[in-house]
Amino acid sequence: MVAIINANECVxxxxxxxxxxxxxxxxxxxNIAVVDADECLDCGACVDVCPTxxxxME
Incomplete structure (x- = not known):
């Protein structure tokens, strides 16, 4: 799994x-977040803090 950013929702x-x-x-x-899949640890910490x-994780 890797973090995926929905560009339409990212502020x-x-x-x-x-x-x-x-x-x-x-x-x-x-000014949209992007993930380097090779560096992502699949921890999901980013999912929990995103206000939008x-x-x-996919």
Whole structure:
């Protein structure tokens, strides 16, 4: 499993970035979170902190 960001729901707040222990999440040029699947630890911490429920594990 890996974290997936729904770009339509992401508001670019950075909560997932701050929570990610592997620094696998960053913001792209459109201020939308993106996940580096190779760095994602599949821990789900980002899912719990997202205020818009834009992050899921798939």
């Amino acid at each position: 670019g707040c950075g909560a997932c970035i701050d929570e990610c222990p592997s620094e696998a999440i960053s913001l792209n040029g459109d 429920s834009a992050v899921s």
